[in-house]
Amino acid sequence: MATYKAPLRDMRFVLYEMMQGETLSALPGYEEFTRDLIDPVLDEAAKVCEEVLFPLNRSGDEEGCHFENGVVRTPKGFREAYALFRDGGWTSIACDPAYGGQGLPKAVNVLVEEMICSANLSFGMYPGLSHGAYVALHAYGSDALKDAYLPKMVDGTWSGTMCLTEPHCGTDLGLLRTKAEPQADGTYKITGNKIFISAGEHDMADNIVHLVLARLPDAPKGVKGISLFLVPKFLVREDGSMGPRNGVSCGAIEHKMGIKASATCVLNFDESTGWLVGSPHKGMQAMFAMMNTERLSVGIQGLGLAEASYQGAVSYARERLQGRSLSGVKHPDKPADPIIVHPDIRRMLLTQRAYIEGSRALGVWAARSLDFAKHHPDADEKSRAEDFVALVTPVVKALLTDLAFEATNLGMQVYGGHGFIREHGMEQYVRDCRISQIYEGTNGVQALDLVGRKMPAHAGRYLRSVFHPISAYIEARMENAALAEFVEPLAKTFTRLQQATAQVARAGMAKPDEAGAAASDYLRLLGLTVLAYLWARMAETSLARLEAPGEDHDGFYRAKLGTARFFMQRLLPQTSGLFQAVMAGGRTMMDFDEAAF
Numbered sequence: 001m002a003t004y005k006a007p008l009r010d011m012r013f014v015l016y017e018m019m020q021g022e023t024l025s026a027l028p029g030y031e032e033f034t035r036d037l038i039d040p041v042l043d044e045a046a047k048v049c050e051e052v053l054f055p056l057n058r059s060g061d062e063e064g065c066h067f068e069n070g071v072v073r074t075p076k077g078f079r080e081a082y083a084l085f086r087d088g089g090w091t092s093i094a095c096d097p098a099y100g101g102q103g104l105p106k107a108v109n110v111l112v113e114e115m116i117c118s119a120n121l122s123f124g125m126y127p128g129l130s131h132g133a134y135v136a137l138h139a140y141g142s143d144a145l146k147d148a149y150l151p152k153m154v155d156g157t158w159s160g161t162m163c164l165t166e167p168h169c170g171t172d173l174g175l176l177r178t179k180a181e182p183q184a185d186g187t188y189k190i191t192g193n194k195i196f197i198s199a200g201e202h203d204m205a206d207n208i209v210h211l212v213l214a215r216l217p218d219a220p221k222g223v224k225g226i227s228l229f230l231v232p233k234f235l236v237r238e239d240g241s242m243g244p245r246n247g248v249s250c251g252a253i254e255h256k257m258g259i260k261a262s263a264t265c266v267l268n269f270d271e272s273t274g275w276l277v278g279s280p281h282k283g284m285q286a287m288f289a290m291m292n293t294e295r296l297s298v299g300i301q302g303l304g305l306a307e308a309s310y311q312g313a314v315s316y317a318r319e320r321l322q323g324r325s326l327s328g329v330k331h332p333d334k335p336a337d338p339i340i341v342h343p344d345i346r347r348m349l350l351t352q353r354a355y356i357e358g359s360r361a362l363g364v365w366a367a368r369s370l371d372f373a374k375h376h377p378d379a380d381e382k383s384r385a386e387d388f389v390a391l392v393t394p395v396v397k398a399l400l401t402d403l404a405f406e407a408t409n410l411g412m413q414v415y416g417g418h419g420f421i422r423e424h425g426m427e428q429y430v431r432d433c434r435i436s437q438i439y440e441g442t443n444g445v446q447a448l449d450l451v452g453r454k455m456p457a458h459a460g461r462y463l464r465s466v467f468h469p470i471s472a473y474i475e476a477r478m479e480n481a482a483l484a485e486f487v488e489p490l491a492k493t494f495t496r497l498q499q500a501t502a503q504v505a506r507a508g509m510a511k512p513d514e515a516g517a518a519a520s521d522y523l524r525l526l527g528l529t530v531l532a533y534l535w536a537r538m539a540e541t542s543l544a545r546l547e548a549p550g551e552d553h554d555g556f557y558r559a560k561l562g563t564a565r566f567f568m569q570r571l572l573p574q575t576s577g578l579f580q581a582v583m584a585g586g587r588t589m590m591d592f593d594e595a596a597f
Contacts, residue, residue, distance in 0.1 A: 002312045002425030004054045004118055006046030009556060010357060011111045012039070014364045017541050018534075021368075024105045027375040038108050041093070045112045048088065049119035052081050057120040060261030061428050065202070067253045072201040072263045078123060082156075082204040091127050091156030095134060099150040106374075110300055110367040114360070117304025121432050122261035124304075126159060128297055129199045133160025133211050136290035137230065140278035148236055149209055159205040162290050163194040163212040163231075163267060170196075171445055173213060173284070174222035178269065180214040180229055180276075189271040190214050190231055193251075196439070200265030201233075201250035208233040210248060210267070211290065212274060213283050220281065228283035229274035247272040258431030292393050294440045296366060299396035302404030302436045303359045309411030309429040310352040316415055316424070317345050339414070347570070348410040354567040355403040357560075358531035361538065363400065366392050388465035391454050392530070394446035399527035401436040402443060408433045447519035450526070451504055452512075463501065466526075470494055470533045477536075482543060486536040489568045490529075496579040497529045503583055517586025525578040532572050539564035 015021035016035065025034045056077045063075040074082075085091065094109040095101025116124040134153050137146060137160075152158040169175035178192025190212055194200075201208065210231045219225030235243035247270040254264040278286040317340035324330075325341040339345045369392075372385035408429040412419035419426040437443045454462050474491045477483050504522055508515030542557040542564070552558055 002058065002308065003315050004050060004308050004311055006049060006115050006118070007307060008042055008046055010360065011042065013556070013560070014361050015107060015111065018361055018537060019107065019364050019368050021107055024107060024371060027371065028377060029103065029375050030105055030371070033105055033108070041104065041108065042111060045090070045115050048085065048090065049115040052084060053116065053119035053123050056081055056123065058425050058428065060120065060122055062422070064260040065253055065263045067250070070249050071203070072250060072253060072265070073203050074263065075261045078261065079204050081123065082126065085127065086156030091130065092154045094131065095154045096138060099146070100154045106367040106370040107364055110363050113297060113300045114304045114307065114363070117301045118308040121301055121305060122259045124301070125259060125262040126199045126202065126204060127156065129162065130156070130160040132162055132290040132294045132297070133209060135293045136162070136211055136228070136286050137277060139289045140228070140286035141230070145230055145275055145277065148240065149230065152207070153209060157205065158207040158209055159199060159202070160209040161197055161200050161211065162287065162294070163197055163200070163210050164287065165196045166193060167195055171441065173226060176213060176215065176226065178212065178214040180216050180227060180274065182216070188229055188274045188276065190229055190269045190274045191271055192269050194267045194269070196254070197265045197267050198262055200263065200267045202263050207236070207242065211277065211287070212269065213287060216280055223284050225281055226283040227280050228277040228286045230277050231269065231272045231274040235273060256435070258428070258433070258435055291440060295393050295397040295446070298436050298440045299400035300363055302401035302433060303356065303363060305429045305433045306352060306356050306359070306404040306407035309408040309426060310349070310356055312424070312426055313352065313411040313414040314349060317349060345414060348414055350563065350566045351571065352407040352410050354563050354571055355407050357538070357563060358534055358567065359400045359403060361534040362392070362396060362530060365534070366396050384465055387462045390457070391462040391465055394449045394454065395523060395527045395530070397440065398443035398446035398523055401433070402524070405430070405433050405437060444520060447523040448516060450523050451508065451515045451519045455501070456505065466530060467498070470529070473533060473536070483536065483540055486539045486564060486568055489572055490532045490536050493529050493532055493572060493575045496575060497525055500525055500579055500582040507585065513590050514586045517589050518582045521578045521581040525575055525582065528572060528575050528578070532568065535564045535567045
């Protein structure tokens with residue numbers, strides 16, 4: 001059966017031992033967030049996820065959402081769980097205290113997000129989308145809009161959505177047709193249809209605040225003519241009380257492969273009353289604030305599902321008796337050995353583990369950089385953090401979800417035939433994980449963003465935010481014999497990454513299709529190099545702890561070191577193939593006759 005226990009030990013290792021989480025309290029605005037405060041938050045989040053959300057995961061998947069006469073009902077238990085979640089303050093932990101939030105560092109919030117996604121991704125979609133809407137409104141909304149809507153969104157009484165996609169346009173938002181007609185009172189009438197709107201209609205919040213992309217009558221063509229509007233499900237009176245229903249309705253909910261307890265809606269806007277967010281024709285600027293938040297969160301969704309799958313697979317591998325060890329009987333008192341003795345089972349479990357723990361380190365690094373970008377008093381540190389976040393956002397989204405899909409499939413494979421049936425819960429993780437590679441911009445689009453926008457930006461300045469720390473780390477430790485088994489493979493991979501970067505830059509300038517053909521392989525090459533750097537650091541930390549008597553009473557650091565070795569020797573070598581693919585260019589793709597497909 002599927003099982004979940006929050007991996008607090010590893011989370012604290014990454015936060016405190018890897019990323020110096022205790023120093024967050026030195027940042028302006030974070031003074032109170034010492035370990036004495038952060039640890040109880042993580043403990044309580046684990047309790048809520050394990051005891052409240054996880055028990056609803058399978059039942060929510062099997063029941064799904066119900067749609068009748070424009071009304072969406074979430075599965076049994078979801079409303080009660082959301083009320084507990086909201087009353088516990090979990091919707092507000094990463095929000096501005098000026099609007100009732102708790103203002104926790106993003107580096108802490110990302111760990112809470114992971115736990116929620118492991119326990120019940122469908123449930124997590126509801127507050128997750130609300131937080132993305134909060135981010136955009138907080139950054140670009142007028143004071144009047146923020147005062148009217150943010151307190152209720154922060155406390156979870158109201159939820160939020162992002163409404164981008166239309167039936168004829170997804171990635172190419174320049175094609176959208178939803179219209180916004182100015183009114184004499186300063187509002188706008190919004191008319192159009194949006195699809196794939198997560199949490200677009202449900203029964204857990206009193207109001208739903210939609211952020212909608214639409215065109216003004218004088219809008220220029222393309223993405224430069226898109227504006228952003230706030231359109232509530234129920235209008236709000238001047239005194240803050242709920243007014244009449246607005247002209248927005250749910251036309252249908254999608255029947256999906258996974259995340260079935262998350263309502264994915266078709267929304268119809270029929271002269272809905274809306275308010276402009278930000279400046280006219282600048283909607284994409286505001287929406288990207290939300291989308292970038294969501295892209296990082298989607299990477300964490302993948303990580304959370306991979307962790308849950310791994311835990312289920314380990315539990316099953318310890319219990320399932322099948323065959324005997326190739327090197328001799330390990331459990332003579334049993335009719336067969338547990339499958340965890342078999343090399344291929346260990347290969348799958350260690351692959352899951354290595355990807356998960358590396359991804360967790362990268363996710364917290366990105367989150368801590370967001371904290372630095374927002375709060376660090378030094379302008380140079382803020383700039384470096386901003387550059388790093390800009391570069392790794394598509395990497396976190398794409399790499400973590402690609403690795404998670406591999407990991408959840410491996411978790412199902414460990415179960416064999418039992419993994420393919422619902423009873424054990426492993427196939428749900430595969431189905432739920434699959435969407436993470438698609439929404440918030442497909443992973444192919446993330447790769448194009450990396451090579452087409454982020455890599456050449458400011459003459460390669462963003463790349464330096466990753467390349468410089470890796471280069472400095474290698475140079476400082478190349479002579480350290482104890483670290484050679486970790487630093488040397490990192491150095492070789494980093495050299496290949498540098499060569500591939502130069503190749504993509506040269507070829508892409510002459511022929512854009514060349515950069516496009518290399519994009520996905522390059523993103524994975526870059527991402528795995530970053531994971532190798534993080535694994536080298538984790539190994540170094542673990543070696544230091546193992547030298548101190550009594551530091552490894554639970555075997556944590558020995559296991560960390562063993563996982564680091566597995567990553568370097570069994571997973572990192574794939575970068576050689578990725579390098580060869582990047583250097584091969586795009587002729588085999590682009591010269592292929594279209595008619596032959």
